[in-house]
Amino acid sequence: MESRFWKDLPLVRDKDGVRGTKIYSQPEGEIVHMYLEPGAKLPLHNTPVNVAFYILEGNPTIIIGDDEQSFAPDTIIDSPKNIPHGIINNSDKPARLLVIKMPKP
DSSP states (O other): OOOOOGGGSOEEEEETTEEEEEEEEETTEEEEEEEEOTTOEEEEEOOSSEEEEEEEESOOEEEETTEEEEOOTTOEEEEOTTSOEEEEOOSSSOEEEEEEEESOO
């Protein structure tokens, strides 16, 4: 059995109030724990694989293509490959979510 705590892992992103930690990385997929400070934004970008966002805490706004919506904890959102997507935390509290990429890019 292997286990790890996200706060103990190295950051893969630490910029503009957005911190990302790769908590799972295997050939079949990747999971990144994202932490967004209040007011932080992950700019729109494309990925060559499908992505799912699972909201852990807060009510971040997910942007996929021309759609933009805030989501509550325990919601999962699908983002098709090659469609621009981003995240904004418009609240005054931190937001945390998992970014699941299948297969691994």
